[in-house]
Amino acid sequence: MKLTIERLGHLGDAIAQGPEGPIFIPGMLPGEEVEGTLAGGRLTDVRILTPSVMRVKPPCPHAKSCGGCLMQHAADDFVAEWKLGIVRGALAGQGLDAPVRGIKASPPQSRRRATLAARRTKSGALIGFHARGSDVIIPVPNCQLLHPDLMAALPGLEALVKIGGSRTQELTCTVTRSAAGPDVVVMGGKPLDGQLQLELARVVEAHGIARLTWGDEVVALRANPVQRMGPSTVVPPPGAFLQATEHGETSLLAAVSEALGPQKRIVDLFAGCGTFALPLAQEAEVHAVEGDSAMTGALDKAARQASGLKKVTVEARDLFRRPLEPDEFKSVTGVVIDPPRAGAEAQMGPLVQSGVPVIAMVSCNPITFARDAKVLLAGGYVLDWIQVVDQFRWSSHVELVGRFSRPHMQR
Template sequence: MRITIDRLGHLGDGIALTDSGTIYASGLLPGEVAEGALQGDTLINTRIVTPSALRVKPPCSHAKTCGGCLMQHATDAFVAEWKESIIRGALAGQGLEAPFRPIATSPARSRRRATLTGRKTKGGALLGFHARASDLLLPVPNCQLLHPDLMATFPGLEALVRLGGSRTTELQLTVTRSLAGADVAVSGGKDLDSTLRLELARVTEAHGFARLTWGDETVALRASPVQRMGRALVTPPPGAFLQATAEGETALLQAVALAIGSARKITDLFAGCGTFALPLAERAEVHAVEGEAAMTAALDKAARQTEGLRRVTVETRDLFRRPLEPDEFKGVEAAVIDPPRAGAEAQVARLGAAKVPVIAMVSCNPVTFARDARSLCQAGYRLDWVQAIDQFRWSAHVELAARFVLTKA
């Protein structure tokens, strides 16, 4: 069967609108003509008859097999435009539109945090990512996504797999670049005993890991795996959320700072370990609210140990079950909100009722962002601008920052 791709879906699949219905085909671009076998509504075993001018040679040798990167076959300019279109489409679905600031895209080989899969083999260990839509585990020695410091941890991660893995189950190894070395958290490994603890500690020392966490237990700590947030140094709990790239974090912080302007009293909702709260505290009083106690403890400790910050207060609170109420925003000049993918429907409703003058919203899900944006606009806010932040280069994932301004009380 021969088809012509009309557009891309939000997951990166090519979409062809034919007389017999909608057909999907992975790895194709708008305008391309391709042939293949139709399996349900999907074209498989595709062969490109007419390639698009938007098509480029993938920079990574693993592009055709690895499931991590979907869009290496397209120009950067096209991917940026496509990701912005995903956000525009989500807003249009809620009857909204807004000006867009230029997209900020993280460079290649900049990912500072990744979760790899490992499995013990007869001859050693296999470490990498799964093939696309498959259980097949593939090594990725030439990955163009991960920071070189993460790539340098592979021998040590493989040693961990050989020690604590098995040939029948897989380990998940989350490795994060820190100022003191790699911060490694492993799940799915063998149960700890005295011998395994000793061997894991030796691997940590030999490969210069800052910290190794095995399941729920920190088995080795060579140095505190600190992250810089503004002038503050933060030690996140094992496996804690961290922005995917340093460049992406900088872009988000710049967008948030631009959004809130000269506000002197700020509430930071879903504050994590202080990505926004700590840098903003260099110029304003900040109340940071986060649901995970270990993260608020890390934020609070960093704030107390950093000189030159304005007053920082920290609150551990489940903002889904117990959102801040309007009267708790008394005197607040700006709010920052960075919810998880599900958005923050209940908290946004209270925030809209509180009539905080300016809101900076960060989101990793355009659909829930658009829903929450509509709620704020109905409460009297104007969506001033949106900026796409592409930390997940070559993927279908897109993040954003946005500014809301109160226009009517």
């Protein structure tokens, strides 16, 4: 069967119109003519008859087998416009429109955090990403996504898997780049006993791992895995949220700072370990609210140890179940809100009622961003602009910052 690709879906699959409806074909681009065998709404054994001018040679040798990247076959300009289109489409789905600025994309080999699959084998250890739609682990010794420091950590991860893994149980290894070396969390390993802990500690020393968390227990701490946030150094709890690339974090922070402008008192909702709160505290008082008490503890400690910050207060609070109420925004001049993918639907109503003059909303999900934005706009706010950030290169993920203001609001 011959088909012509019409468009890409929001997850990156190409879509063509078949005799009985849409057909999904991974790895293709709009305008391409392809031929293959139709099987249950998908085309298999695909052959490209007419390639797109936007098709490029994937920069990574693992691109065809590894499921870590979906869009290496497309030119950067195409991917950028596709991701901007995802944001515009999400807004249109809620009947909204706003100026969408260009995209700021993180460079190759810049991911500072990754979760890898691993398994002990007869001859050693297997570690990498899953093949797309499969539990098969694909080794990625020449990965063009991960930061060189993460690539250098792979031998240490393999050593941990050889000692603490099994041939029947898959492990997940989350590794984060830090100033003191890799910060590693391993899940699914053998139960800890004295001998295993001793052997793991030896691997930590031999491979320069800063901290090793096995399951829920920190089993070795060679050095604090510090992260710099503004003028502060933070020691995040194991597995804590961190922006995927330094470039992405810098881009998001720049957009948030521009959106807020000069402020006296800021509330940072879903503050994490202080990605925005600590840099913003150089110019304004900040109250940081986060549901994870371990993260608020790390933020508070970093703020107390830093110099040159204005007053920083923290609060551990589940904003899904107990959002901040309107009267709790008294004297607040600006808000930063950076919810997880589910968005912050429960917080939108109180935010509207609070009348805070300016809001910088950060989002990793354009769909829930648009839903929540609609509530703010219905309450009198204006969506001034959106800055799109792509720190998950070659994937379907999109992040953004939106600036909301309330014209003529009297406080």
